[in-house]
Amino acid sequence: MLKVEDTQVPVDxxxxxxxxxxxxxxxYPQGKQKSGLLxxxxxxxxxxxxxxxxxxxxxxxxxxxxxxxxxxxxSFYTMYFLRPQGKYVLEVCRTSGCCLVGAEKIxxxxxxxxxxxxxxxxxxxxxxxxxxxxxxxCGFGPVLQIGPEYTFYENLTNESVDKLIxxxxxxxxx
Amino acid sequence: MGRKLLLExxxxxxxxxxxxxxxxxGYASVEKAIKTMSPDAIVEEVKKSGLRGRGGAxxxxxxxxxxxxxxxxxxxxxxxNADESEPGTFKDRYLMTYIPHLLxxxxxxxxFALGANTSFIYVRGEMMPQIRILEKAIAEAKAKxxxxxxxxxxxxDLELYVQPGGGAYICGEETxxxxxxxxKRGNPRIKPPFPAIAGLYGCPTVVNNVESIAAVVPIINEGxxxxxxxxxxxxxxxxxISAGGNLKKPGVYEIDLGLPVEEFIYSDEYCGGIANxxxxxxxxxxxxxxxxxxANLILKTVNNEPRLMSYESLSDGGFVSGTMLxxxxxxxxxxxxxxxxxTWNFARFYHHESCGQCSPCRExxxxxxxxxxxxxxxxxxxxDMDLLVDISKKIEGNTICPLGDAAAWPVASAIRHFxxxxxxxxxxxxxxxxxxxxxxxxxxxxxxxxxxxx
Numbered sequence: 001m002l003k004v005e006d007t008q009v010p011v012d013x014x015x016x017x018x019x020x021x022x023x024x025x026x027x028y029p030q031g032k033q034k035s036g037l038l039x040x041x042x043x044x045x046x047x048x049x050x051x052x053x054x055x056x057x058x059x060x061x062x063x064x065x066x067x068x069x070x071x072x073x074x075s076f077y078t079m080y081f082l083r084p085q086g087k088y089v090l091e092v093c094r095t096s097g098c099c100l101v102g103a104e105k106i107x108x109x110x111x112x113x114x115x116x117x118x119x120x121x122x123x124x125x126x127x128x129x130x131x132x133x134x135x136x137x138c139g140f141g142p143v144l145q146i147g148p149e150y151t152f153y154e155n156l157t158n159e160s161v162d163k164l165i166x167x168x169x170x171x172x173x174x
Numbered sequence: 175m176g177r178k179l180l181l182e183x184x185x186x187x188x189x190x191x192x193x194x195x196x197x198x199x200g201y202a203s204v205e206k207a208i209k210t211m212s213p214d215a216i217v218e219e220v221k222k223s224g225l226r227g228r229g230g231a232x233x234x235x236x237x238x239x240x241x242x243x244x245x246x247x248x249x250x251x252x253x254x255n256a257d258e259s260e261p262g263t264f265k266d267r268y269l270m271t272y273i274p275h276l277l278x279x280x281x282x283x284x285x286f287a288l289g290a291n292t293s294f295i296y297v298r299g300e301m302m303p304q305i306r307i308l309e310k311a312i313a314e315a316k317a318k319x320x321x322x323x324x325x326x327x328x329x330x331d332l333e334l335y336v337q338p339g340g341g342a343y344i345c346g347e348e349t350x351x352x353x354x355x356x357x358k359r360g361n362p363r364i365k366p367p368f369p370a371i372a373g374l375y376g377c378p379t380v381v382n383n384v385e386s387i388a389a390v391v392p393i394i395n396e397g398x399x400x401x402x403x404x405x406x407x408x409x410x411x412x413x414x415i416s417a418g419g420n421l422k423k424p425g426v427y428e429i430d431l432g433l434p435v436e437e438f439i440y441s442d443e444y445c446g447g448i449a450n451x452x453x454x455x456x457x458x459x460x461x462x463x464x465x466x467x468x469a470n471l472i473l474k475t476v477n478n479e480p481r482l483m484s485y486e487s488l489s490d491g492g493f494v495s496g497t498m499l500x501x502x503x504x505x506x507x508x509x510x511x512x513x514x515x516x517t518w519n520f521a522r523f524y525h526h527e528s529c530g531q532c533s534p535c536r537e538x539x540x541x542x543x544x545x546x547x548x549x550x551x552x553x554x555x556x557x558d559m560d561l562l563v564d565i566s567k568k569i570e571g572n573t574i575c576p577l578g579d580a581a582a583w584p585v586a587s588a589i590r591h592f593x594x595x596x597x598x599x600x601x602x603x604x605x606x607x608x609x610x611x612x613x614x615x616x617x618x619x620x621x622x623x624x625x626x627x628x
Contacts, residue, residue: 027335037357076359077340097418134261138418150302
């Protein structure tokens with residue numbers, strides 16, 4: 001369970017990250033830098049694995065907008081994690097087309113394999129999983145994606161999921 | 175076999191690179207448009223083509239363009255809607271993945287026609303791989319002088335940017351998309367003013383779907399009249415259909431509008447029939463928002479005419495016996511599919527994706543989800559079906575954006591056409607949790623209409 005103090009750990013944005021922010025903001029007209037909010041939150045999440053309150057406050061300061069303008073956006077869009085996740089978050093499509101070809105069974109299998117419920121993190125901190133709405137790959141279901149690259153895995157079977165989890169575990173330990 | 179205008183070269187190795195794409199005639203429409211045509215002439219060609227918005231609404235693209243306000247000294251924007259999130263639809267992902275330069279080429283021609291010097295492609299955030307593909311394609315096109323300052327020496331400047339979304343279906347609605355692009359929550363705006371008058375940053379803006387923009391390329395290359403020769407009636411040209419569900423060969427197909435639905439499902443050239451030798455039970459023809467139809471009504475209209483893949487034929491019979499082409503998200507359900515469970519799945523989706531701005535949608539989608547959940551899990555009542563229809567009617571037409579309608583239609587249509595399956599879930603509650611209703615009478619031939627006297 002996430003404690004309040006965990007959400008208050010200060011974060012530092014590296015000069016490399018800030019230069020990526022600068023690149024994003026340069027796309028918009030003068031004074032419209034707020035347009036960079038969604039892309040910048042993606043960059044923050046890719047760096048830290050989730051979006052904490054101190055990180056959002058720093059984003060607000062960078063964009064010269066109010067913190068609430070960042071919170072309301074980060075909490076509206078489903079891709080932003082407002083609490084820590086596993087290193088790999090398996091996001092399985094759970095909408096109609098994928099369910100017709102076995103998405104629900106794949107989610108059951110992942111839950112059993114990882115031994116954690118939807119939204120929880122495994123003890124080694126490597127994995128969490130959740131069902132997400134249509135990922136626009138209905139012809140290749142069941143599908144799942146893993147951020148921050150959002151690599152896509154199609155036509156899932158229990159075996160391919162086992163292999164994927166095995167490969168990621170091995171990769172993390174190297 | 176129909177002509178392919180968009181996917182003709184999709185299987186050419188390396189077609190995702192500028193050089194190979196160019197060697198197959200790519201970017202010819204940019205040269206033709208910028209060097210030989212006026213912006214108004216391009217709009218005229220698109221009007222002549224009869225192209226209708228491929229994102230789902232089917233509004234004529236040329237007409238939408240002609241509404242764009244052009245006040246002196248005010249920037250104009252073109253924004254491509256690549257927020258493809260409608261369940262059943264995956265054509266735009268396919269197009270951007272395999273032939274990204276087609277979209278870039280269409281964006282350049284369309285931006286020139288509209289007088290936009292900065293354009294955006296708003297891609298749903300989950301499609302990060304496609305965002306990287308598009309950014310690479312843009313860099314290539316820019317290096318070759320097709321983007322940036324003074325394109326092909328014409329004096330026309332265009333910067334093209336890719337903007338990621340954050341994972342919200344509602345941002346496929348054009349004013350929600352613009353809000354999101356401005357860095358806000360995706361709450362749809364009250365219209366009017368329409369984006370053509372006050373869109374991005376309050377400036378005149380056109381928002382078009384990926385496939386609509388891509389279709390501008392063949393329209394300019396071959397002329398609007400040539401494009402309009404393809405298709406049927408007011409459904410001109412070709413359409414990308416995303417075929418999924420229980421089909422033998424799911425995937426993205428480019429069809430001539432007017433292809434019989436039966437041929438699309440069963441011919442080996444397209445979906446090759448139903449997977450695992452099963453029988454067809456139902457079809458959602460145009461993405462989850464459109465009414466679901468049982469097998470007999472999707473193959474034939476009530477007048478026993480073959481149903482065609484076109485805007486008009488699919489909507490023949492209105493919502494009583496017809497549906498809509500929508501975005502072309504074609505989901506086929508075999509005899510083992512449970513319509514109640516599927517309807518609950520859709521209702522959960524719309525509840526999850528409602529932005530919460532309008533009470534009828536925010537509350538109503540949640541109520542529908544709960545009622546459908548209890549029906550599916552054996553706790554339903556016979557009065558639930560009327561209750562669901564009642565809720566759906568109170569959502570429909572009472573919201574700022576069409577998400578409310580989109581949430582209401584699949585529920586109302588499932589009860590309209592599959593009411594006995596819902597009733598069976600109540601009368602045989604425990605049995606319904608262990609087995610499905612099956613095909614029942616949903617594929618039976620339609621009764622021949624009585625001849626009308628006189």
